[in-house]
Amino acid sequence: MRLVGIHHTYASGTAALRGVDLDVDAGVPTVVRGGNGAGKSTLLRIAAGAETPTAGTVEDRPAVVGYLPDRFPARLRLPPRRWLDHMARVRRLDPDVVADRADGLLEELGYTGDDDEPMSELSKGNTQKIGLVQALACEPGLLVLDEPWSGLDDDAADALTALLASRTGAVLITDHTGTAHGLPGARVHRLRQGRLATAADPESVPLPTAPPPGAMMRIDMACAGDPRPLLERVLPPARVEGAAPGRFTVRVPAPDSDAWLAAALAAGCAVRSVRPVRPGQDSNRLPMPPGPGRSEEVPR
Ligand SMILES: Nc1ncnc2c1ncn2[C@@H]1O[C@H](COP(=O)(O)OP(=O)(O)OP(=O)(O)O)[C@@H](O)[C@H]1O
Numbered sequence: 001m002r003l004v005g006i007h008h009t010y011a012s013g014t015a016a017l018r019g020v021d022l023d024v025d026a027g028v029p030t031v032v033r034g035g036n037g038a039g040k041s042t043l044l045r046i047a048a049g050a051e052t053p054t055a056g057t058v059e060d061r062p063a064v065v066g067y068l069p070d071r072f073p074a075r076l077r078l079p080p081r082r083w084l085d086h087m088a089r090v091r092r093l094d095p096d097v098v099a100d101r102a103d104g105l106l107e108e109l110g111y112t113g114d115d116d117e118p119m120s121e122l123s124k125g126n127t128q129k130i131g132l133v134q135a136l137a138c139e140p141g142l143l144v145l146d147e148p149w150s151g152l153d154d155d156a157a158d159a160l161t162a163l164l165a166s167r168t169g170a171v172l173i174t175d176h177t178g179t180a181h182g183l184p185g186a187r188v189h190r191l192r193q194g195r196l197a198t199a200a201d202p203e204s205v206p207l208p209t210a211p212p213p214g215a216m217m218r219i220d221m222a223c224a225g226d227p228r229p230l231l232e233r234v235l236p237p238a239r240v241e242g243a244a245p246g247r248f249t250v251r252v253p254a255p256d257s258d259a260w261l262a263a264a265l266a267a268g269c270a271v272r273s274v275r276p277v278r279p280g281q282d283s284n285r286l287p288m289p290p291g292p293g294r295s296e297e298v299p300r
Helices: 040-048 080-090 095-108 124-136 154-165 228-234 254-266
Strands: 002-009 015-023 030-033 055-059 065-068 142-146 170-174 187-192 216-222 239-244 247-253 270-276
Touching: 002 040, 015 030, 015 040, 030 040, 040 065, 040 142, 040 170, 065 124, 080 095, 080 124, 095 124, 095 154, 124 142, 124 154, 154 270, 216 254, 228 239, 228 247, 247 254, 254 270
Parallel strands: 030 170, 030 187, 065 142, 142 170
Antiparallel strands: 002 015, 002 055, 216 247, 216 270, 239 247
16 A cells, blocks of 8 residues: 555644655555654554545555554443444444454453443453454454554563564554564654655654664564474574473564564464563573463464
8 A cells, every 4th residue: 555645634724744655565564653743643544544635645555444543432332342243344344253353352462351341431451452353353454553552461462463463464553662663574664743754854853773783682482382393493593582382482683583583484483472672681581481382283
């Protein structure tokens, strides 16, 4: 998908976007960062088709778009699963198929909300999980997520990172947490006062996409069975922080992490999480704690 010459001025006269060109390619997570009021949510609404730009065009938008907005309407009275069912029907999707996918996703994200509560009474994190499931369960060709990690606990945040890392469709994300930087191959753009940073725009300050010298990534993977033969003979060298049947964690230099992940995916592994190693944080994960990875099957 391509956004070409996008301008957007609200009825109030606020010029939120002032000529944005952006390619959102399948398989390349596209991340937009920027300060408050920079125009990120406006850009995502336009990309998702929820708002029409005052000028410019959106080309080749995939037919099915999953969209997590920056905020939910305040007074949603439907309980979560009924709301998901309602959204599936509005989108003319098979509600039973969507419900099955939603059940799996809710479990992966560790949803703990009450099924009978109205949406408006859920906690922030559980509301966010329902919003994510609504966006993901329609099997979108384009996923547009406005601050998807906001409000999630650590396990849910890791589960979401793994879900996004394994997607092959187009993904457009705003993210102030910095987590999206860890997605394999992520392309990060900075929006400032409605303009995207480009080399041709001296007013803009592009975010460095290259990691700082010495930066390391911690990669948690799922695999079938014992990971040691993989680690010893198949995968590129990496510092192993933990290994257990069905699961292992390695630390690799950030510049090598994309190539390392590509090799691991090609070897049949699945990504559980990818996170920058915080300065001063050393390995404390040996041995790997027992978990779902005890199974001989690749955990989903
Ligand atoms: N519905 C609206 N009507 C009028 N102005 C709006 C509307 N929505 C956003 N704006 C204005 O457009 C500009 C861009 O807002 P937007 O929400 O897109 O920025 P943002 O980068 O997502 O900000 P934040 O990080 O604070 O969420 C801001 O000046 C905002 O006040």
